[in-house]
Structures are given as C-alpha cells and as structure tokens.
Amino acid sequence: MIRPESASANAAGSSFPLGSPDPGGPAGPLTVLGIETSCDETAAAVVRVAPDGSRQILSDVIRSQTGEHEAFGGVVPEIAARAHIRILDGLVSAALKDAGVGFGELDAVAATAGPGLIGGVIVGLTTAKAIAMAAGKPLVAVNHLEGHALTARLTDGLPFPxxxxxxxxxxxxxxxxxxxxxxxxxxxxxxxxxxxxxxxxxxxxxxxxxxxxxxxxxxxxxxxxxxxxxxxxxxxxxxxxxxxxxxxxxxxxxxxxxxxxxxxxxxxxxxxxxxxxxxxxxxxxxxxxxxxxxxxxxxxxxxxxxxxxxxxxxxxxxxxxxxxxxxxxxxxPGRLCTDNAAMIAWAGIERLAEAQAAGKSLDERDAPARPRWPLDAEAAAVIGSGRKGAKA
Structure with a gap:
C-alpha cells in the first residue's frame, strides 16, 4: 500500500512561512515543476519565484512507501522503483492541479538525476524528460544533495556563503x-x-x-x-x-x-x-x-x-x-528536510536563474541517471570509488 505522508499544499500559496528574498537570489518570474524519486518517497511539486524574488510553494505532494518496506526493515530498491512507476504520473497531475497551472505555464521541469537508488532515479528522470519534450520546456537535472543544500534559500532567503x-x-x-x-x-x-x-x-x-x-x-x-x-x-x-x-x-x-x-x-x-x-x-x-x-x-x-x-x-x-x-x-521545516520535490524545483530555479544571468540557456535532456554524484565532485573520494564514481 502506498500511503500519503502528508497532505499537499493547496493552490492558494505556500504551506510554509517563507522568509524575505535573498537580494542576490534568483529573480522571476519562474515557475518550475520538480520531481523526486531517489529513494522511497515519490514526490512532485510546483515552486514559483516572483519578479521581486519572493518564493511560493504552489503545491507539494509526497507519497511515502513506508508500508511497502516495513516488513523488510529497510528500503528494497526493486519494490521502490515499481512503486514510483505506479504512482508518479498521478502525483504530477495532482501537483499541477493543486498549483492551478498547466504544462504551458511552466518555465522548466526539474528532476533528481542522482545520487540515489538507480531504479527510482531512472523512473523520475525519464518521466521528467518526457514531460519536458512533450511540453517543449527545458529540463534541469538536479543533484539531490544540492536540493537539500539550497533549501534554506527557499525557506529563509539565506545568502551565500x-x-x-x-x-x-x-x-x-x-x-x-x-x-x-x-x-x-x-x-x-x-x-x-x-x-x-x-x-x-x-x-x-x-x-x-x-x-x-x-x-x-x-x-x-x-x-x-x-x-x-x-x-x-x-x-x-x-x-x-x-x-x-x-x-x-x-x-x-x-x-x-x-x-x-x-x-x-x-x-x-x-x-x-x-x-x-x-x-x-x-x-x-x-x-x-x-x-x-x-x-x-x-x-x-x-x-x-x-x-x-x-x-x-x-x-x-x-x-x-x-x-x-x-x-x-x-x-x-521538517517536511522540507526529508526527501521532497519542492527542494528539487527550487534547485532548478536557482540553476535556471544562474544560467540566465550569464546569458546562457540551460536544457539537460541528455543528462544520465547517476547512482553516485558527490556535490564536491573535484574532491578526493572519502568512501570508495569505481566506474559509478565516488560514493562521497
């Protein structure tokens, strides 16, 4: 059984009290659909940044697979991947409905491209690529860890560094x-x-x-x-x-x-x-x-x-x-500390805005799914390495 972890945000606005925008942060308007399937949560969300830099989580839908894995005492990758396949399309539709937007109103689609359980990552990234291609929108391939790293800029407008x-x-x-x-x-x-x-x-x-x-x-x-x-x-x-x-x-x-x-x-x-x-x-x-x-x-x-x-x-x-x-x-907020798609959409917005500021376009429809993907890719591996890349 796939159980809802918590209710989605409604189209009226964010479920979370977002702080003041970072003056050096992304400016809008930008509206991005995010998809997250790196482990045992299936998630879709729509996040928007206004021209003044204010942020809004228009929708945030998460379905947990806890019931699927409980008997095994941990996440079973094959079971997780199959669950993502069964419910992701419905979650994307729910996120768009809650947000009150259609594909045509999106500026991009962002999806986790790694690191994570490779079967689940492939499901989410492939779905995002299909949506981007059908809607004629750019795809942003997001490092799951970067989603976590940038969440504080979504919720609190925290400036670098x-x-x-x-x-x-x-x-x-x-x-x-x-x-x-x-x-x-x-x-x-x-x-x-x-x-x-x-x-x-x-x-x-x-x-x-x-x-x-x-x-x-x-x-x-x-x-x-x-x-x-x-x-x-x-x-x-x-x-x-x-x-x-x-x-x-x-x-x-x-x-x-x-x-x-x-x-x-x-x-x-x-x-x-x-x-x-x-x-x-x-x-x-x-x-x-x-x-x-x-x-x-x-x-x-x-x-x-x-x-x-x-x-x-x-x-x-x-x-x-x-x-x-x-x-x-x-x-x-706790909901945004665990795996979610709002952080993936926000990371997509950050990278899109950075590309726009540099006068570049960003479309990563050819991005591969990656089981390993350290944020500091140039640093020496801490835990093992190999053809899949460094673990950390």
Whole structure:
C-alpha cells in the first residue's frame, strides 16, 4: 500500500512561512515543476519565484512507501522503483492541479538525476524528460544533495556563503556552500551515514522502520548515561566522522545484556543518541570555527538538512553550538528536510536563474541517471570509488 505522508499544499500559496528574498537570489518570474524519486518517497511539486524574488510553494505532494518496506526493515530498491512507476504520473497531475497551472505555464521541469537508488532515479528522470519534450520546456537535472543544500534559500532567503550539515540515510557531511554549484567539503563520514546508523540500531533492537523516529522515541524514555558507548574520532583533529564502530559497540552491549527488557532498549537508544549528539556537536563546533576563520567578514550561519535533521536532540545541540559561536542555526521545516520535490524545483530555479544571468540557456535532456554524484565532485573520494564514481 502506498500511503500519503502528508497532505499537499493547496493552490492558494505556500504551506510554509517563507522568509524575505535573498537580494542576490534568483529573480522571476519562474515557475518550475520538480520531481523526486531517489529513494522511497515519490514526490512532485510546483515552486514559483516572483519578479521581486519572493518564493511560493504552489503545491507539494509526497507519497511515502513506508508500508511497502516495513516488513523488510529497510528500503528494497526493486519494490521502490515499481512503486514510483505506479504512482508518479498521478502525483504530477495532482501537483499541477493543486498549483492551478498547466504544462504551458511552466518555465522548466526539474528532476533528481542522482545520487540515489538507480531504479527510482531512472523512473523520475525519464518521466521528467518526457514531460519536458512533450511540453517543449527545458529540463534541469538536479543533484539531490544540492536540493537539500539550497533549501534554506527557499525557506529563509539565506545568502551565500553558509555552512551546511547534511545528515541523511545516505550522506553525512559538512559542506561550505559558496554558491549554486559551488560546494567545498570540510568533513564527511568515513564509513556509514548517520541515518543508516539510526536505521540499523532500530533493526537490531527490533523497533521497526523507519528507524530514526523509532530510536528517538525510545530514547526519550531512557537513561543516556547507563551504557558507555564510544564517541568515534573525537580524539582526532579535523571534521571527519565515523559511525561503524559505534554500531558495533551497540550490538556488543546489547548481546551482553540479552535478553533485553523494554527499559534496556530505551537506555540503549538514549545512550546511542547521546553518543551521536556529542560527536555531531563537537564536529559542528570545529566546522563553525573553520568557517569563521575562512570568512571573518560573513555573519555565520549553520544549515542542517536531510532526514536526520528532524531529530530534536541533535537540533538542540546544534542550536547550542551555533549560539556559542555567534552563528545562526537554520533548520527548514521538517517536511522540507526529508526527501521532497519542492527542494528539487527550487534547485532548478536557482540553476535556471544562474544560467540566465550569464546569458546562457540551460536544457539537460541528455543528462544520465547517476547512482553516485558527490556535490564536491573535484574532491578526493572519502568512501570508495569505481566506474559509478565516488560514493562521497
């Protein structure tokens, strides 16, 4: 069963209180249809930027596949791709209807071209190419990570540069966002992404799927000081992270205390979450210090994006670290932190506006679907490489 994650925005305007436009941001009028199918959410949205730079989410439709994957304790790529095929056309129609626009009123179609589960990416990108060709509109092939990276400019009108902490099921990294398509990686996980660590913790403790919310809920009933779990890489300089050893320590501790009572599970979750929060907090402190050193004349801002950004304990720690550094923490609404098509449409608008400002046209109908696509493509690979490209 495909279940609606939340209702779509109506045609009357944005569901979110968008801030003032960035004076250096894109000017309109530009109206873009966005499509997102990189994992287990199928999404379509229409976003518009007015001539004065004000932004409006005209529609934002998301359908979750949680029910499809719950029995497996994680996302099954083949099941995800088939679900995207079944429902994407209907979601695009719903997004256009909610927005009150037709294909002729669009300026472009934007779609995730990677990174992600390749079957799902192909479904969304192929659909977008067909729409663009039939409607005679340009296609913008969007890096899914850039969608997350630019969301704070949609919601808060945040000017460049700023510091980004991207924490999701597939990625955990600190990036310096200097402009559209201009990203510099400051630190990254050397093994597992944080969202993956949360999901595997939930699976180990039989808490169900998705794992992040389940672990956070259990942690609220637990004692974070009961189990002494490691804080990986805090004894090393730099901003890189690691979570594989923490997962191993959690499993070893759980096995040593088996059979686990409900309180044992809650205490393990609380101890795990506290360890993660301590690591993220310290690495954020270092990243903010590095940002201040490299941009002394810039008012610092730390943006948190990705599904794990919804974790309240992590957000609270980041708020505290930002305050200590005299920085602003920007956390988009939870709906726009997880995978969605509004961020893809907005990234398309940003890239279209950049091309227009340079007197160029942008149409990427020949863009390939990419399972791997680092934002900082020129940086050395952190986790493996090969014919598919660097993982991160």
């Amino acid at each position: 700023y510091l980004l902490l991207l924490v999701s099921g597939g990625h955990t990294q600190f990036l310096l966002v200097e402009g559209v398509s201009r990203y510099r990686r400051l630190g990254s996980t050397i093994d597992d992404a944080l969202g993956e660590a949360f999901d595997k913790t939930a699976k180990l403790l039989q808490l169900g799927f998705p794992g992040g919310p389940a672990v956070e809920k259990a942690a609220m009933r637990g004692d974070p000081s009961r189990f002494q779990l490691p804080r990986p890489m805090l004894d090393r300089p730099g901003i890189d992270l690691s979570f594989a050893g923490l997962k191993t320590a959690l499993r070893t501790t759980a096995e040593a205390n088996a059979p686990l009572s409900p309180q044992d599970v809650a205490d393990l979750c609380a101890s795990f979450q506290q360890a993660v929060t301590d690591v993220i907090g310290e690495k954020s402190r270092r990243a903010l210090a590095l940002f201040a050193e490299s941009h002394p004349q810039t008012s610092p801002a730390l943006v948190i994006a990705g599904g794990v950004a919804a974790n309240t304990a992590i957000r609270a720690r980041l708020e505290a670290e930002a305050a200590k550094a005299g920085a602003r923490l920007v956390a988009p």
